[in-house]
Amino acid sequence: MERNQQEELRALQDTLYVIGGKWRLPIINSICNGNKRFREIERSIPGITTRMLSKELKDMEMNKLVKRTVYDDTPVLIEYEPTEYCRTFGTIILSMIDWGREHRKKIIEGDTF
Amino acid sequence: MERNQQEELRALQDTLYVIGGKWRLPIINSICNGNKRFREIERSIPGITTRMLSKELKDMEMNKLVKRTVYDDTPVLIEYEPTEYCRTFGTIILSMIDWGREHRKKIIEGDTF
DNA sequence: GTAATCAGTATCACAGAGTATACCAATAAA
DNA sequence: TTTATTGGTATACTCTGTGATACTGATTAC
Numbered sequence: 001m002e003r004n005q006q007e008e009l010r011a012l013q014d015t016l017y018v019i020g021g022k023w024r025l026p027i028i029n030s031i032c033n034g035n036k037r038f039r040e041i042e043r044s045i046p047g048i049t050t051r052m053l054s055k056e057l058k059d060m061e062m063n064k065l066v067k068r069t070v071y072d073d074t075p076v077l078i079e080y081e082p083t084e085y086c087r088t089f090g091t092i093i094l095s096m097i098d099w100g101r102e103h104r105k106k107i108i109e110g111d112t113f
Numbered sequence: 114m115e116r117n118q119q120e121e122l123r124a125l126q127d128t129l130y131v132i133g134g135k136w137r138l139p140i141i142n143s144i145c146n147g148n149k150r151f152r153e154i155e156r157s158i159p160g161i162t163t164r165m166l167s168k169e170l171k172d173m174e175m176n177k178l179v180k181r182t183v184y185d186d187t188p189v190l191i192e193y194e195p196t197e198y199c200r201t202f203g204t205i206i207l208s209m210i211d212w213g214r215e216h217r218k219k220i221i222e223g224d225t226f
Numbered sequence: 227g228t229a230a231t232c233a234g235t236a237t238c239a240c241a242g243a244g245t246a247t248a249c250c251a252a253t254a255a256a
Numbered sequence: 257t258t259t260a261t262t263g264g265t266a267t268a269c270t271c272t273g274t275g276a277t278a279c280t281g282a283t284t285a286c
Contacts, residue, residue, distance in 0.1 A: 030118075101124045
């Protein structure tokens with residue numbers, strides 16, 4: 001039990017390391033929803049700056065969370081797509097969306113929980 | 114679909130707002146695992162400082178995530194316990210622990226994914 | 227001719243998240 | 257007697273995540 005707790009914590013922290021930060025999950029969610037172009041992703045996440053999106057996408061590409069493809073048409077077309085690895089966050093994201101919905105319901109109901 | 118995406122994002126961001134930060138989830142997990150005393154929680158999360166734990170617990174108390182009880186024995190005994198509300202993060206935490214475990218397996222297997 | 231879109235990059239700046247270290251008074255254990 | 261534990265607070269510091277703003281060069285639209 002003692003040992004198990006430490007193993008759990010480590011697993012939790014590993015995950016947090018990969019999907020931590022304010023924008024990581026919203027971006028993953030956006031590209032998993034089919035947004036591919038830079039500006040498209042940007043527009044789908046109100047409040048994010050180009051700087052942050054650029055930085056996060058670069059990080060995520062390095063960590064094999066997204067695939068960046070350059071189509072050499074003219075003008076150049078660039079697409080971001082989630083890797084399979086990236087899609088493994090599906091469960092986590094869905095449960096977080098669920099939680100957020102429930103939370104909002106409770107707030108609106110004026111629950112004092 | 115467009116509308117839906119925005120609602121999803123909002124729900125996701127609401128959740129992130131509540132459980133964001135480096136220590137929030139590890140703390141929730143710790144008290145949900147039965148750790149009650151300040152030093153006990155502290156010891157269960159190697160690397161956290163008393164200052165951060167103190168700050169987070171205070172925040173979480175204000176936000177009804179933990180209940181702080183003072184037992185007026187001598188010496189004074191203080192206990193932190195998760196509220197029902199806090200336990201609603203169970204699903205999220207479990208799926209994050211799962212992910213972390215799988216991730217580590219893959220790393221150890223030397224997978225290049 | 228002007229404006230808009232595309233995929234970003236470049237600077238600068240800042241709050242606040244997080245760290246490090248020391249300390250407190252009371253009690254209990256060695 | 258000295259040390260350790262408890263539940264924190266105080267102070268000072270670092271640092272980086274995030275924000276704001278401006279700009280690029282090529283292309284297309286009005």
